[in-house]
Amino acid sequence: MQGLLSILRRLKQSPDQEVRLLLLGLDNAGKTTLLKQLAAEDITHITPTQGFNIKSMQSAGFKLNVWDIGGQRKIRPYWKNYFENTDVLIYVIDSSDRKRFEETSLELSELLDGEELAGVPLLIFANKQDLLTASTPRSWPSAPPAHHPDRMWQVQACSAVTAEGVQVESDPNDGNLSSRLFNYPPRPD
Numbered sequence: 001m002q003g004l005l006s007i008l009r010r011l012k013q014s015p016d017q018e019v020r021l022l023l024l025g026l027d028n029a030g031k032t033t034l035l036k037q038l039a040a041e042d043i044t045h046i047t048p049t050q051g052f053n054i055k056s057m058q059s060a061g062f063k064l065n066v067w068d069i070g071g072q073r074k075i076r077p078y079w080k081n082y083f084e085n086t087d088v089l090i091y092v093i094d095s096s097d098r099k100r101f102e103e104t105s106l107e108l109s110e111l112l113d114g115e116e117l118a119g120v121p122l123l124i125f126a127n128k129q130d131l132l133t134a135s136t137p138r139s140w141p142s143a144p145p146a147h148h149p150d151r152m153w154q155v156q157a158c159s160a161v162t163a164e165g166v167q168v169e170s171d172p173n174d175g176n177l178s179s180r181l182f183n184y185p186p187r188p189d
Helices: 004-011 031-038 076-082 098-113 177-181
Strands: 018-024 052-059 062-069 088-094 122-127 153-157
Touching (some): 018 031, 031 062, 031 088, 062 076
Parallel strands (some): 018 062, 088 122, 122 153
16 A cells, blocks of 8 residues: 555645645644644644634645644534545644543544545644653554555654654655655655
């Protein structure tokens, strides 16, 4: 199975293309911090997202439209209202909150089981790797996408606070969208 990296390389090859990224995950996973890092904005004052945030930014010739949807339990039933025209699903997990692993796994499985996002590449950010209590993706028993062999996916350890693992690449000689968006190696098969 190919990794998400190869899918993203083929997703949008020509400059000036718009790419719609849907950013989901439980509350307090770090979605808004991640979004602000991608937009090179100050992250000192982050408040929980009530509803959604939209950021548009240019990255190496691509216009990125990132939709950050709140992750509180009362907002999650409305996630489906944002699925249309999604090019890449980004799911953020708080790797330091082991008590919520089952909850986040169930939410992600529900997203992947639905037809609305079928075929949409998935990037899972295992966030908060800067914390001592964070677990690494390799220590997880099984990621939900493993049960979806037709889905292209990637798990990336990161820290939205330090920007490690989420830096936007800007090499003008690189024609691949994935390397312009995310600084990560392909998932080992």
